[in-house]
Amino acid sequence: MGGGGREGRSYRSRTQRKHFKQSRENVWKRSKSDPSAPDSTDNPTWQPFATQNPAFDEYYKAQGIVAAEEWDRFVEVLRKALPAAFRINSSSQFCSDIRSQLENDFMKSLQAEVSEDSEAGAIRPLPWYPDNLAWQSNFSRMQLRKNQTLERFHEFLKLENEIGNITRQEAVSMVPPLFLDVQPDHFILDMCAAPGSKTFQLLEIIHQSTKPGSLPDGMVVANDLDVQRCNLLIHQTKRMCTANLIVTNHEAQHFPGCRSKSNASNKGIELESNINQLLFDRVLCDVPCSGDGTLRKAPDIWRKWNVGLGNGLHSLQLQIAMRGISLLKVGGRMVYSTCSMNPVENEAVVSEILRKCGGSVELVDVSTELPQLIRRPGLRSWKIRDKGVWLASYKDVPKYRRTGILPSMFPSGRSDVDPTDNGHKHENGTNVNSEDALQPMDNAVASVDDLDAEVSDLPLEHCMRLVPHDQNSGAFFIAVLQKVSPLAAVEEKPLSPEGNSVPKKDDEPHTTLLDHIPEDKNGKVEVADDTNEKCPEGGSTEANLIDTEEGGATLEVDSSNACEIHDTEETEMHFDKETDSGRIGAKRKLQVQGKWKGVDPVVFFKDETIISSIKTFYGINESFMLNDHLVTRNSDAKHVKRIYYVSNSVKDILELNFRVGQQLKITSVGLKMFERQTSREGTAAPCSFRISSEGLPVILPYITKQILCASATDFKHLLQYKTIKFPDFVDAEFGENASKLMMGCCVIVLRKGSNASTVPVQVNESTIAIGCWKGRGSLSVMVTAVDCQELLERLLVRIETQKDNSMPENNVEAAEAQDPDNNGTKEGTDSIGIAINA
Template sequence: MGGGRGGQKRGRTQRRHFRQNRENVWKKSRALPSDNDNNSNSNNTSNNPDWQPFATQNLAFEEYYKEQEIVPVEEWEEFLHVLRKPLPAAFRINSSGQFFKDIRSQLENDFMKSLESEVTDDNELEAIRPLPWYPENLAWHLNFSRMQLRKNQTLERFHEFLKQENEIGNITRQEAVSMVPPLFLDVRPDHCVLDMCAAPGSKTFQLLEIIHQSTEPGSLPDGLIIANDVDVQRCNLLIHQTKRMCSANLIVTNHEAQHFPSCSVNGNFLDKGSIDGGLASPQSNGAEEPNKRQLLFDRVLCDVPCSGDGTLRKAPDIWRKWNAGMGNGVHRLQVQIAMRGIALLKVGGRMVYSTCSMNPVENEAVVAEVLRRSGDAVELLDVSAELPQLVRRPGLRQWKVRDKGLWLTSYKDVPKYRRTGIVPSMFPSGESCVVEERVSDDLENEMGKPEIESETGNLTDLKGSHQNGSNHMTTTDGGETVIELVQPPNSTAVQSSDTDCKGEVSVLPLEHCMRILPHDQNSGAFFIAVLHKLSPLQENPISKCSKKGTLLPKKLSDDIIEDMPEISSSKDGPSQNLVSAEAASNADLLDKQTSIMPMEISLEVDANENTTKENKLEAKACENRESDLERPKGEKGKSQIQGKWRGVDPVVFFRDDTIINSIRNFYGVSESFPFDGHLVTRNSDVHHVKRIYYVSKSVRDALKLNFQVGQQLKITSLGLKIFERQTSKEGPSQIAYRISSEGLPLLLPYISKQILSVSYADFEHLLRYRIIKFADFVDAAFGEKASKLMLGCCIVVLNTGDQYSPETIVLDASTIAIGCWKGKTNLSVMVSQTDSQELLERLSVRLGKDKVSLAQADGCDSSEPVMAVDENANDADLIEDFETAEQEVS
């Protein structure tokens, strides 16, 4: 990836507008800033005649939601009034951060008072306030839009505070309503969680906070979070957001959510002693093998792609392009993603389905279809007692579908030529009428018996379909197969007998869903439903999909390796043990059929054919592996093993005992800190490993399973960067790797060498001046001891006392430490200037010291340390400032 703005690719919408020669409204030239924000529109118009304000009116939008009755008539004007106003900013404090209490105290005791006079909204009494429904005052609502934060000089100090804390990772800019879904997931530190559509990462970061919140120093939670997104560029944004959390319990993947791999394998091929956490044996229901292992999740967050009309306040361009077809177009995809989430959910687990749309076709209709398909296996939870201070509206049980200018109250009203686009699941009952056709002029008054095609390819009549108890029928329309739901005789759905009535009313308890509206709490709009899995999903009587299609064959080839590829330090160079089998999952097979097959049908897979296909793939992979290993070492890059996913760096266990032992000896790392099986790299060449990552036990087990099933997971990022290769201008060090700033908190309690305790005065000087000679330290004893350390990386721990303490260093949750480089004549800080400034400010608040800015330091040398460090800056430019980081696209 290229650095800076120039290296970024245009966004999807921007590329499309470029091809269509459409004007990009976001790229209009800006007028000069006005001194009076209230007159900004007039000034913009006078200074730039081409400038046009965003239109905040759409008659089709108003007609649609008036008809759907999402708000009472008497509230309509207030609803529209708030919807046309800019969205107030909001952010969340990282509850697992070391200084989260200090930041909360600063907001409560400093900014709330200093900004009292900056109230700009008639509905707001305070400039900033904690969100009453978010636990422990950790989420805050601002009475300012992003534009006001940038333009108002009075808010400059507060704006700088927000940007700095966001960059460090102490806070996360996030829309208030976007914080709600993770709270209803009820996540615990030992849970295995899947975020199906995770980018840009605010909710994923929130989930990471929850599992790390009560973690002791030097330990990791037992849980695991897999954050997935279909778009590679958005995955990069997701990685950038979540890396501020510095978590070893995260895996980022790049898959279509509706086809997320199941990672199933026969239990005979697993090390059962090491498989736990998210890897579970399914409950025995007579349909699955009891010894099968599968990656299942305790919690699933299903925040699906949607039309996004709930974000009108922060994305006013939606006013211009909104139409009813946007919601209709994503309905089927939303159902597919939600059903995939339910399939990956453990029995007893909880899934939250959410959108930033107000449209019932994207919300209640999807939830209703999930409940119908799942039968008694899934229930919709009533969570009205949870977060009681959150104002929410109950879900609808009645709505209509708008298509091509027509209001449709039931599937029977859908013209036949539109039944490929408008499906029964969009309506409250989810059922279709029986299609009536004239057989001939002689039988004008008689009903025909249209033939339907069963899943086995045989032709049966409609009567037979009813006798078999099926709730589906298949017809052909223009040569295209169409699946329609047929109303069963015992249906309890309420149907409209009069076309003038409002139509169907769902019998499902959809009032347990939640709709958050903008005028209730001065926020955006959001929809949330909480689902609980009671039992395994039963086999669909129509699809009869072979379960063998989602499993590996019972017997694997001898070429299958039960572990990940390893790095060895042999003289002949690195050796790679690669898993070459590819499991043909049902989701992968359906992927190619999505465009031509209705989503009610699953593809039947022949086990023998599947086995043959896997053997061919396996043999091909072995050939590729041999050819790669035969390439000359000089062909850098070409010889790198990519694994199954082309263009993605491989995930490799790092097991070079020589390097690992040298790290233990140099830093005095205790044997109680586990390295074996927890260190991974993204490079299979042992001589070119720049970064070593640490993964938790749950991530390690998931990686092992992923290799045993043929690398079904396309992993773009994982783990915590703990060691980086180092070089020095002062000569070679005894150790090839330094401890990274991200990995220091985890490793700190286990280090006994290359570590010093320093007084506050010298600690402050280090942060301010960056490089200090040994003789220039205030405490001469500290300077002398520092000079005796070995050349290379060292750790400096702040001693809260007034003088340097030579006694044993006590490490706990309040310990503050930084990484430094010990040179021949000086000690230099390996912490960025931004982090140094933040740490100085936090210490000034906590210890009551005078606040000193780095810019005020006389003779401050802001140059880099003597050592040269390989930094990972691939995605550092994806978010340029605090405002960009807030983009929460569903």
């Protein structure tokens, strides 16, 4: 959460300029010749961050975030490393397998690594998260990386996270989507979505109850202002393999409403849509914030923290929240959340939303939901601190500070000051002149205890604040709002951080970072795991547009200056892709076609010849709708490399976007379904497009040609050796059938038991299939090495489970006596297990 938005960047830039102007000491880098630098004899070890800040203590003690008797415990936990947490993808076909592995394997094997007096255990499911799908370890991220005895568990987390079977995410960050009460048919807007952990969670929820080959009626629009953070968002959500997602790049406070005035065709293309305005059933408003709730994972915030961080973001947070309310359907629900403990960023924003919306919006009491989640009620009274002064109400704000300290920051929200007051008076009755204005007025309030703070008359106790020492987590604030009637006709103009009116229309496109991208050198993006939230304070970035397999424009970032991303795995994602000329890593010229400079247009794919050839080659059932559901990012149909599939809901929004003049700036859309294929055999393949691994699960139930069932042994061998000649398959009949397939892409399904191969293949949630290439003399797997490794491990787990369930204990010795060396070549589980481990 912190520091997003143009205003946030401007604020940070001013702070940085001030930092360098005052020549502050760089505590991170010392010259080798610096006599004050510690040498190996005086201080051989690295010194951690100082985990204290007097201003922090003074501020939050005064706000009453926790009771006085809890303060020491509160700060003690804040200074400890944050435990690692992760969530199992509920829509993954291996969901139950992974949960079983955690419950029956790692919970027991890791127990020896925790202290005997620990009651929490090595790893445990979070009690408040449904169905044991979220877990928290008793180890910090640093311990997981450095402790060799935890290596197997760490490798498990890395592999499953990369595949998309789990998502590594801070525990409290998982809470806001749960209070949205998402249903599979909901249209959802995630306003400030990067790096994408909550977006992934929302997609999981809408996909959870869908059957193989079917798509939910709902969809998610994930938006972020920062283009390079959109890269992280795309990379994160790509693991979900969904056709129900649109990623956009807009200022959240000015997100387009896409109001359609007519159903007229767009440039001769007839478009019929079920919607005429972009409204959402659910809105997640996880706004940029000061981020002091993340102190446990980002201890550098201790030295950076000051009260001005929260005060400076209040106006932007309010603008974003009000825009979210305006885009919410009547009867819809919005969750407002931050990873800050500051009431100026939390209760003050919620209070002003309720005041602005009158009776149109209600604060929902969700105290009975997730009963095992320990939460504190919201505050109804708080104080404002500015320039070293405590302020009880807006009338106490000096005139020279009224552009930065707004009435909405106070519990009452009142701005009833004397209009004839030309300056705030000190207690001695003298006005503040320009020179006085530069000095903190320490004599204005003797002590915070002397303040008679305002008390809000709104039901703010329905908000919730999660604090670290309640459940060994980070801190978070959450408020659930419901729109019960349309907003008043008079829409207030958005305010700048200084409180000034900003005359911009809702649907007006706004200039963003993407419009001023320099064409420059190659770089790389440091990819965060989802324990990262919006950065509380970031630096300037250099970004360069390049081509990615998403088809749209994304950015490379000079990570030396970029906003710090706390990457659990410290992995780097390189975006050098094949260009039109076939060269790797070559610089690609920016496309100027379409409305948004540097972003490839979204175009419906209408080439009937190609679509017909795909249907014929794979025998795709007519019940699977391809027409009007395929899009590309290339206007030239003859040079299309990738074809994406979109759900009905996404199709409707794309059609609406065309009608309103492409107001949505789309950086990624749809599920990659087909890719133009090339091979050493040249153009011998009758179909020029292959099925992508991402799209295979969706289209699999509808394929009637180019599909075969393989025994567990042959399926495992394909994963292990990647390429096998037809005569070398254990099942000779399978090898012969494979040789008879047409040249090109084919699908191999893992046969269940000894059942004969049937066409069409019967598909359910447990069906495992991979894409392969049928060449002249062999079959080759078209799956990444990571996916092959994961499938091999999952096969081993399933085979061992089936063996334990099907083989009585008293028959194990007899089976081993018949084949003591486990050399059976049939579909025996022992031979498969040995090969997998080889």
